[in-house]
Amino acid sequence: MSTTAIAKSTQIAGTQLHEVKLVSLKEHKDSRGSFTEIFQDHWGTVLKPVQWSVVKSEANVFRGMHYHQRHDEYFCLIDGHCVLGLRDLRAGSPTQHQSALFELFGDDPAALIFPKGMLHGWFFHTPALHIQSVSEAYVDYGGDDNWRCAWDDPELELPWGIENPILTDAASNAPSLRTLVAALERKGYM
Numbered sequence: 001m002s003t004t005a006i007a008k009s010t011q012i013a014g015t016q017l018h019e020v021k022l023v024s025l026k027e028h029k030d031s032r033g034s035f036t037e038i039f040q041d042h043w044g045t046v047l048k049p050v051q052w053s054v055v056k057s058e059a060n061v062f063r064g065m066h067y068h069q070r071h072d073e074y075f076c077l078i079d080g081h082c083v084l085g086l087r088d089l090r091a092g093s094p095t096q097h098q099s100a101l102f103e104l105f106g107d108d109p110a111a112l113i114f115p116k117g118m119l120h121g122w123f124f125h126t127p128a129l130h131i132q133s134v135s136e137a138y139v140d141y142g143g144d145d146n147w148r149c150a151w152d153d154p155e156l157e158l159p160w161g162i163e164n165p166i167l168t169d170a171a172s173n174a175p176s177l178r179t180l181v182a183a184l185e186r187k188g189y190m
């Protein structure tokens with residue numbers, strides 16, 4: 001009997017970044033459907049959630065690259081197929097200036113939890129639904145702690161394997177990684 005192997009949500013490039021955790025989730029299926037726990041405080045991750053959001057994306061959409069000095073984040077793909085890139089900018093981190101790329105599938109649910117000071121962005125190969133959480137509310141960080149850089153800057157060292165994604169104007173006009181780092185250094189963040 002042929003069985004279609006489920007694609008695995010996993011890290012596909014880069015290094016194991018300090019304090020970043022990919023938690024594989026257990027989907028409990030029965031004749032009615034399934035039940036999946038998506039977050040537990042006892043996992044011991046950096047996240048103390050303050051806000052949860054549901055995000056729908058069309059195929060070929062790229063969201064990011066974003067950077068926050070003050071809050072940690074959570075990402076869990078519920079439906080679809082995406083790649084998620086991180087780059088550690090944190091002063092003093094053992095993995096500063098290192099990157100990691102993850103490939104996530106809704107059929108193999110997993111939660112990616114990463115600390116403040118981590119550049120992040122995600123690309124959706126298919127129409128997708130994901131859950132996102134942050135440790136500071138958007139109303140508090142959106143105005144002064146929502147930094148950006150260009151998603152395709154080669155100095156990010158993220159082998160996205162994509163071309164011409166759908167971007168917002170802000171994402172299309174985001175500065176280079178070097179320009180962002182210089183701005184963060186001027187703020188004393190790095």
Ligand SMILES: Cc1cn([C@H]2C[C@H](O)[C@@H](COP(=O)(O)OP(=O)(O)O[C@H]3O[C@H](C)C(=O)[C@H](O)[C@H]3O)O2)c(=O)[nH]c1=O
Binds near residue numbers: 066067
């Ligand atoms: C983030 C956020 C957005 N919005 C509104 C603001 C816009 O009208 C719309 C889309 O927001 P935005 O273009 O910022 O969404 P993303 O490009 O996915 O970016 C967001 O998610 C990435 C990962 C980030 O790290 C950003 O900080 C965060 O802005 O939703 C809200 O009402 N509440 C929110 O918490």
